[in-house]
């Protein structure tokens with residue numbers, strides 16, 4: 017027990033030091049804070065993709081319209097603050113909670129749909145969000161031009177400050193995900209994913225838990241959206257389009273769904289790839305397409321799944337070898 | 347004063363009546379004694395299930411008594427699984443009633459029926475394959491655990507304590523069927539016979555009033571079948587009540603207290619194993635069908 021906890025503490029300390037030093041190292045190497053902004057974006061995406069993973073990876077439901085929650089929450093905090101001057105510490109939770117409520121409302125009818133119909137329904141939801149924001153009644157969303165949003169006052173002007181603020185939230189959301197998936201609630205999610213019929217037979221209220229998964233997931237993505245809006249100080253309907261939803265999905269699948277670290281690995285690798293091909297903006301969707309094909313054809317469990325398979329294979333071979341050795345000895 | 351005396355006399359009359367009634371029932375075949383030691387827990391009354399034009403179950407009325415093993419047999423396609431599905435909430439009966447301790451269950455959903463006290467296993471194995479063996483049993487406890495979303499989210503002390511307790515209890519269940527060494531393996535990696543055992547303890551983990559077992563011996567070899575025979579008796583001794591569907595006649599005749607025979611959806615016969623084995627209708631039904639199990 018003691019050695020076990022010691023073993024766990026060392027990597028934890030190393031990880032903490034790396035995370036704390038990262039923005040300074042990035043600044044030192046590049047001489048500017050552009051990569052600090054990228055790190056901030058990664059932290060926001062970690063929250064969003066972790067949330068999507070609770071829905072897809074754990075409860076087995078698909079959503080191709082998650083960018084809607086991201087954007088709706090962003091507009092909510094932005095508009096409430098712009099129009100009514102409500103302080104951000106109120107408008108930010110309002111955005112995330114509205115996203116969660118909409119998630120639950122969408123899930124209520126959608127929870128009865130089969131997988132492929134659910135995916136169509138979520139695509140439709142994304143499109144509806146886009147067109148609503150694009151041509152809103154009375155133009156209160158400033159339509160296609162998008163809206164300017166204030167930064168969070170005590171973080172304004174310093175991406176390094178933003179980094180530590182977002183790091184804190186990313187940790188909170190990831191820890192919450194760990195708690196949720198390792199609980200009665202999480203077991204109910206996984207049971208639904210594994211065998212909906214048997215989950216019902218074992219006393220799991222399938223519809224209730226599907227709705228809950230949608231709401232939690234939308235809350236994560238919504239919160240990430242509010243952070244994105246205040247960090248970039250701008251949001252437009254464009255972000256509600258398929259491209260953003262597919263980005264989240266690609267990150268989750270590429271890193272490995274149904275996994276805590278999978279979401280993080282996916283975000284980091286794909287965000288770096290995106291930066292590398294930034295001059296070729298128009299090929300972004302092509303990159304997602306290629307990565308998704310790789311995952312579907314060659315790496316069904318994403319990177320985490322692949323590593324897991326390799327390790328399981330090794331352990332098996334080792335056992336076999338030992339078995340053979342034993343047989344020879346005997 | 348007079349009132350009290352009157353009440354006493356009335357009460358005396360009541361007991362006299364009850365005694366007389368019991369004697370009457372006993373004369374009618376010892377049923378009253380049965381009612382006391384083994385009251386009816388689960389009952390279907392005239393349950394009918396139709397799929398389009400096909401009547402899969404036709405006015406089936408069965409009684410499951412507490413602390414006994416009741417069996418449901420019949421040739422392939424007789425409607426046994428369909429009746430199980432109607433009892434456990436997979437299907438809503440076209441007509442008829444399902445009662446658990448007098449409480450109506452028909453029309454309730456599967457998860458509500460599990461919560462009410464009926465658990466089950468499946469003819470086609472329905473485990474949560476990539477969850478561990480231990481976690482499968484823990485899902486079986488779902489309705490008996492109290493933690494909710496908020497206590498789970500904040501990982502409250504109460505939740506952690508309940509979780510640890512549940513884990514321990516689940517482990518005890520695995521020990522009971524000899525699966526403890528596989529506790530942390532994925533359920534899908536178990537052999538067929540072991541998966542069937544896991545389904546049984548997953549069902550028992552909710553501490554049900556009645557457990558429905560749909561062909562638990564299917565795919566088992568003869569040693570495993572012998573072990574299952576002993577296991578079912580042990581489960582009975584723990585105070586559980588079993589309703590079993592099974593094609594293995596040796597097993598059924600050995601363990602059952604009471605048997606119902608379904609044939610083309612309708613009840614053909616009922617009685618003790620001896621009565622069923624001697625029943626000419628039953629013999630004809632089995633010999634007449636393409637079924638080769640007896």
Ligand SMILES: Nc1ncnc2c1ncn2[C@@H]1O[C@H](COP(=O)(O)OP(=O)(O)OP(=O)(O)O)[C@@H](O)[C@H]1O
Pocket residue numbers: 397400402420421422423424425426427428429469
């Ligand atoms: N969902 C369904 N839709 C249509 N017909 C069904 C359905 N389920 C069962 N049936 C039909 O109902 C009848 C009874 O089937 P059931 O599975 O209950 O039989 P069974 O007694 O369990 O047989 P077995 O011993 O082979 O398991 C069969 O004719 C079957 O084809």
Ligand SMILES: [Mg+2]
Pocket residue numbers: 426427428469
């Ligand atoms: Mg059957």
